[in-house]
Amino acid sequence: MTNTPTDEAPRWLDEEERRAWLGLVGIMRRLEHALDAQLREEGLTHFEYGVMAALSESPQRALRMSVLALYAEGSLSRLSQVVARLERKGYAHRRPDPDDGRYTLATLTDEGYERIVSAAPGHVAEVRRLVFDPLTKAQVKQLAHIGQRVLHAIDPGGVGPRAMHAVDPGDSDRD
Structure with a gap:
């Protein structure tokens, strides 16, 4: 359920969430x-x-x-x-x-x-340079889990074809 003016007060982002959000927005743009x-x-x-x-x-x-x-x-x-x-x-x-x-x-x-x-080959090299080379193996695994969880929140039904390859967003964070 979304917040409306008559609902509870907005849940503002704390500093850590704000930094994460601004980082994600920067990446998306x-x-x-x-x-x-x-x-x-x-x-x-x-x-x-x-x-x-x-x-x-x-x-x-x-x-x-x-x-x-x-x-x-x-x-x-x-x-x-x-x-x-x-x-x-x-x-x-x-x-x-x-x-x-x-x-x-x-x-x-x-x-x-x-x-x-x-x-x-050039495209994959650029993806690797920009996204994967700056990350550790553990961070790549975390990024995969984070991406799937956010995608699931956006599209819970998983109607897109990428859903066929999705990791279960309910998977634990044990990895």
């Missing part, structure tokens, strides 16, 4: 831009990379646009614009779903697959 800058050197945006990566890991390198939007964690309209851009680059194409013509499939082309395979 800056990490996407840093990853985007690295991928622009490869001729891609971070969002395009995410779309292409999801397609590259799917059977026949194809997904319904509605499912792809969940993987990409973006709106259908944003996804449609990005897939149109990928089509112009020759990296993807769309067609009606042969199983149900009401849906549209996005498919990664062979050229798109080669592009994502080519861009992946």
Whole structure:
């Protein structure tokens, strides 16, 4: 239940929570831009990379646009614009779903697959440099648990495809 003016007083953040919150906000705002800058050197945006990566890991390198939007964690309209851009680059194409013509499939082309395979090493190196290299193994494990708990609070039903790979947010902190 959320606080409203007639409910109890707000639970203000203490100093430790405030520092943690500001750190998280800084990460959310800056990490996407840093990853985007690295991928622009490869001729891609971070969002395009995410779309292409999801397609590259799917059977026949194809997904319904509605499912792809969940993987990409973006709106259908944003996804449609990005897939149109990928089509112009020759990296993807769309067609009606042969199983149900009401849906549209996005498919990664062979050229798109080669592009994502080519861009992946630099992207992974940048992710490692920015996120994992500054952390100890124990902190990486903590980050995984923290991320899953926060994601569960945001999306308790776990409707996104990433939920398939989620750690149980009820896991203890023993690790």
